[in-house]
Amino acid sequence: MESSDHLNKFKVGSVPTLYYIPDFISDSDQKLLLNQIYTAPVSKWKSLKNRRLQNWGGIVHEKGLLPQDLPPWLTKITEKIKEELCLFPSAINHVLINEYLPNQGIMPHQDGPAYFPVVAILSLGSPVVMDFTPHSTLVDTTSNIQETSHGNLQNYPPFSIALMPCSLLVFKDTAYSDYLHGIKDCEIQQYDEAVNGSEVEMHGEDLKVIHRSATRVSLTCRVVSKVHKNLFKF
Numbered sequence: 001m002e003s004s005d006h007l008n009k010f011k012v013g014s015v016p017t018l019y020y021i022p023d024f025i026s027d028s029d030q031k032l033l034l035n036q037i038y039t040a041p042v043s044k045w046k047s048l049k050n051r052r053l054q055n056w057g058g059i060v061h062e063k064g065l066l067p068q069d070l071p072p073w074l075t076k077i078t079e080k081i082k083e084e085l086c087l088f089p090s091a092i093n094h095v096l097i098n099e100y101l102p103n104q105g106i107m108p109h110q111d112g113p114a115y116f117p118v119v120a121i122l123s124l125g126s127p128v129v130m131d132f133t134p135h136s137t138l139v140d141t142t143s144n145i146q147e148t149s150h151g152n153l154q155n156y157p158p159f160s161i162a163l164m165p166c167s168l169l170v171f172k173d174t175a176y177s178d179y180l181h182g183i184k185d186c187e188i189q190q191y192d193e194a195v196n197g198s199e200v201e202m203h204g205e206d207l208k209v210i211h212r213s214a215t216r217v218s219l220t221c222r223v224v225s226k227v228h229k230n231l232f233k234f
């Protein structure tokens with residue numbers, strides 16, 4: 001039995017491998033986390049063009065992590081994530097906190113090579129839609145179908161997922177290595193094609209549209225396997 005068997009009921013979509021866990025944390029835990037995030041020193045925020053972020057756990061270099069201890073309010077959640085998933089090889093040692101206003105997003109990208117190829121994203125605040133698009137080197141523009149090294153035909157369809165507050169999204173394998181992920185910078189987002197559409201219950205009349213009226217905050221939790229113990233041996 002694989003150690004991730006207990007996660008099977010949370011598997012979504014056809015591309016290996018995405019897990020979407022609704023209500024991973026309670027609403028009161030969400031409030032506590034947001035409170036910690038917004039009472040962190042203002043200097044923790046780094047402003048980018050289209051969002052703000054806090055970097056926790058140290059500086060990620062190409063050659064590894066120059067580590068800094070995570071604060072207890074973060075290890076409380078990273079330990080829960082590690083224990084409940086059984087997908088990380090060691091303690092989560094890096095957390096990126098992204099803040100998005102309703103008209104902000106993140107460009108389609110792949111996560112850097114320093115990270116162990118499993119990512120867990122905890123969502124707080126406004127719902128958003130995350131889009132997954134196959135990496136351009138893999139796309140046969142006419143059909144999205146590619147031949148694998150084993151001669152199998154493999155499908156690389158683009159897809160989306162709705163990320164509700166308090167949910168945990170985990171992705172690895174093909175979805176991690178052969179896809180870009182991003183969030184559009186628009187206030188109204190459709191999730192017609194969302195792989196978790198049936199699990200997401202929206203209030204109001206528009207069942208397939210998210211109106212981003214509030215700020216979203218996400219915690220991107222990862223392992224940097226290579227850690228520099230000594231600054232001077234870098």
Ligand SMILES: O=C(O)CCC(=O)C(=O)O
Pocket residue numbers: 096098106111121130181218220
């Ligand atoms: O905010 C998110 O949900 C995604 C963040 C992300 O992809 C990243 O930090 O690499």
Ligand SMILES: [Fe+2]
Pocket residue numbers: 109110111181
């Ligand atoms: Fe990312």
